[in-house]
Amino acid sequence: MTPKPGASADANYLALGDSYTIGESVPEADRWSVLLAGLLRKDGLTITDPDIIARTGWTTSELSDAIKQSGNQKTYQLVSLLIGVNNQYRGQDVERYRTEFRALLQTATRFAGGKPGRVFVLSIPDWGVTPYAAGSGRDRPQIAKEIDAFNAVALDECKKAGIVYVDITPTSRTAAGDPSQIAEDGLHFSGKQYRQWAEKALPVVKKLL
Template identity: 80%
Template sequence: MITNPDASVHAHTYLALGDSYTIGESVPASDRWSVQLAGLLRKEGVDVADPDIIARTGWTTHELMEAIQRSGNKKTYGLVSLLIGVNNQYRGQDTERYRNEFRELLQTAIRFAGNRPGRVFVLAIPDWGITPYAANSGRDRQQIAREIDAFNAVAQEECQKIGIVYVDITPTSRTAAGDASQIAEDGLHYSGKQYRLWAEKALPVAKKLL
């Protein structure tokens, strides 16, 4: 868990839950989409701290749940985001397992938000099939896209059931195809430039929730 020691000096706190996309694999901490979002909110006059983060590259829904338990984090936050599922897809797990575990994570996120669903939002899973890594590894990029869409459909449906805002950044992620400036040096993850687009997409949602 990454903790922001300066959070207490701000009016609002923020927790970001996820995997490599939230931890910002292969980019500086300042380029993480959640950190960029907090900065954009402050520019809009919303006094929110940079996020605490529980995320790691490679985590599935189940591994994120385990990590949250291990963290012992009992704080309550003004804003909570969740972005998880790409590793479920990557490892070939089925969508029903994802549904059950994602549903549990939504409830966990709500608890972190002081039992306020209106302070939680979910980002869609981006499409890693557009990356050089996917092309060079011989993976079926259309199949990846179809599977990502299927996982996202589950996430969106579960969010709608309990009134959680769902931010669809998957089409945005696909605009990185063929643009090296939007891809991190590892050829698999996104650069701060692409993460900026996610932050901008989430900005009006987060501002409204706060």
């Protein structure tokens, strides 16, 4: 994605992640990062819709590889990172996640011109509340426990790096039993849920710009 013509004077924004950032199964306008940019503009801040490096299914290592392959050398006034659900889904070790997540924080900071104060992280949402999880035979309490363990690592690494961490996991859990908060594929979240993430991030992000 590229900023709209004529928006070069606005703050620019890079969103890094996986299916949640690309907005699997929802329209582009319902992506949480796009919604956040809209909310910021509504509050009087000039910012472009995000450039996005994200794809459904990516783990931390796959996102890192994709960033390198993108050749993106731009500097951004705002960078977000939301990654890790596929590490958990595939049963990867949480300490491997720590190492790879730490490297991604460093990468995000480089995109932000070396300023960790221009970077923010969203916690991993709990896909265990979705109909897909219920129908797959997976242990939903175990999913929640593992998600919490990955998020504890992310929070710890953010604190060490001086990067803001926005906890949207409890918000994601409110989607349990509410079809309006779930996308049509039964696995990802709807624009209604993504808007809540954007609203949660808004007051934090406003302080970064």
